[in-house]
Amino acid sequence: xxxxxxxxxxxxxxxxxxxxxxxxALGEAExxxxxxxxxxxxxxxxxxxxxxSDNREEAERARAALSHAAPGAKVAIVSGGDPGVxxxxxxxxxxxxxxxxSWRTVDVAIVPGITxxxxxxxxxxxxxxxDFCALSLSDNLKPWxxxxxxxxxxxxxxxxxxxxxPISRARPWQLGKAFARLARHLxxxxxxxFGRAVGRNDETVMVTTLAKAVNAPADMATLIIVGSRxxxxxxxxxxxxxxxxxxxxxxxxx
Ligand code: SAH
Numbered sequence: 001x002x003x004x005x006x007x008x009x010x011x012x013x014x015x016x017x018x019x020x021x022x023x024x025a026l027g028e029a030e031x032x033x034x035x036x037x038x039x040x041x042x043x044x045x046x047x048x049x050x051x052x053s054d055n056r057e058e059a060e061r062a063r064a065a066l067s068h069a070a071p072g073a074k075v076a077i078v079s080g081g082d083p084g085v086x087x088x089x090x091x092x093x094x095x096x097x098x099x100x101x102s103w104r105t106v107d108v109a110i111v112p113g114i115t116x117x118x119x120x121x122x123x124x125x126x127x128x129x130x131d132f133c134a135l136s137l138s139d140n141l142k143p144w145x146x147x148x149x150x151x152x153x154x155x156x157x158x159x160x161x162x163x164x165x166p167i168s169r170a171r172p173w174q175l176g177k178a179f180a181r182l183a184r185h186l187x188x189x190x191x192x193x194f195g196r197a198v199g200r201n202d203e204t205v206m207v208t209t210l211a212k213a214v215n216a217p218a219d220m221a222t223l224i225i226v227g228s229r230x231x232x233x234x235x236x237x238x239x240x241x242x243x244x245x246x247x248x249x250x251x252x253x254x
Contacts (some may be wrong), residue, residue, distance in 0.1 A: 002105045002235040003069035004028075007083040007092055009113020010038055017114050025111045029076035033065045038078045058091040066095055070102045082115040086136050086164050090212020116223040117162040120195030123205045125234075125242035127193060127225050130249065132160040137167070137174050144174065148181050155185040160231060160245055163224040175224075179214050182226055186210055191227040191243050194218060207233065207241050 011017025026032070026042055036052035044050075053061045061077065070076040083089040087108050096103045121128045133154050139147060154161050161182075167175045182185040188211030196204045196219070196235075208216055210226065218224065230249060234242040 001072045002107055003072045004074045004107040004109065005065055005069040005092065006074075006111055007086075007089045008076050008078050008111045009077055009082045009087075009115075010041060010080055011114040011199065012081050012116050012119040013197070014041070014205070017119070017199050019111070019113065022111050022113060025076055025109065026078070029074050031065075031068055031075045032078060033061050033068075033075065033092045035080075036076035038080055042078065058088060059095060062092045062095040063090065063099065066092065066099060066103045066106060069106045070100075078106050079113070080116075082113045082117075083110055084165045085115045085117075085134070114199075116164065116195070116198065117225070119198045120193060120205065120223045120225060121161075123195055123198060123203075124193045124207060124225070124240075126244040127160055127191070127227060127231055128162075128245065130160065130228070130230060130245040131158065132161040132162065132245075134164060135179055135188075136164045138165040138171065138187065139174060140171075144177075147174075147178070151178055151181045152185065155182050155226070155228075155247065156162055158228050158230070158249070160228045161226045163226065165220065166218050166222055166224050168220050175218060176214055183210055186226070186229065188193045190229070191233050192216075193225040193227075193243055194222055195225070198223070205240070207243055 008022050008025045030046060030048060032039060032050045035055045039050050039052050065075050065077050077088050080089040117134055135150055188209060190210040192208050192210055192213040194206045194216050206216060228245060231245045
C-alpha cells in the first residue's frame with residue numbers, strides 16, 4: 001500500500017485561518033512533521049505522533065516525512081501560510097525528484113493556506129488590486145545580485161512588491177539595501193506597509209513611505225508590501241488609512 005503525504009498550510013496565524021480542508025488533513029494524519037511553533041498551534045490528538053524540527057531543516061524534514069510515508073503511513077507536514085509559497089511543498093518536490101523511486105509512489109496532497117502577503121494586504125486595504133509580485137529577500141538560496149536585479153525589474157515595471165523574509169540576525173543589511181535599490185525607481189512618497197505577526201494576538205500593521213521605511217522596525221515575522229507609482233493612501237479621521245492600488249493604469253510606464 002502506498003503511503004500518503006499531505007503538505008498542509010496553516011495560514012498566517014491562529015485557528016481562524018485554518019481551512020476545513022487543512023483541519024481534515026491534519027485529522028487524518030497518523031504522524032505530523034513541522035517546525036516546532038507551527039506544530040504547537042495544532043491541538044493534540046491521541047495516537048498521533050509528532051516530529052518537531054528547526055525552521056532551517058526543511059530538506060531533512062522533507063526526506064524524513066517521505067521515508068515515513070513511503071511504506072504506507074499517513075503523514076502530514078505543516079507549513080505556515082501557504083505551503084507552496086517559499087515553503088515545504090517545493091522542498092518535498094525537490095527531494096522526490098532527487099530521491100529513491102519509492103518516494104514517487106507516495107500519494108502527495110498539497111493543501112493551500114492563506115499566505116502572509118494576502119493577510120497583510122487585507123489588513124491595509126487593497127494594495128494588491130493591480131499587478132504584483134512576491135520576492136524573498138533571503139540570499140541563503142540565491143545570490144544577492146540576483147535579488148537586486150529582480151527589485152530593479154519589478155519596481156521599474158510597475159509591480160507592487162511583497163517582500164518575504166525581509167531581515168534576520170544573519171542578514172542584517174539586506175533590507176536597507178533593498179529599500180535603497182527601490183528608491184532608484186520609485187518616489188520617496190511610495191506607500192510601504194509593514195505587517196508583523198498578522199493573524200496572531202501580537203499583530204501590528206504600519207503604513208509608511210519608502211523614504212521613511214529604512215527606519216521602521218522589521219523582523220522575520222514581518223511581511224513588507226512596497227507600492228507602485230499608482231498605489232495611494234486614503235487618510236481617514238480616527239481610523240487607519242486605506243492603502244490601495246487602482247485596478248486600471250492608463251499609460252504605459254517608461
Ligand atoms: N509559507 C509562508 C511564507 C514562509 S517565508 C506563507 O505563505 O506565508 C516566511 C516569511 O513569511 C516571514 O519572514 C514573513 O515575511 C512572512 N510571514 C509569515 N507569517 C507571517 C505573519 N503572520 N505576518 C507577517 N508576515 C508573515
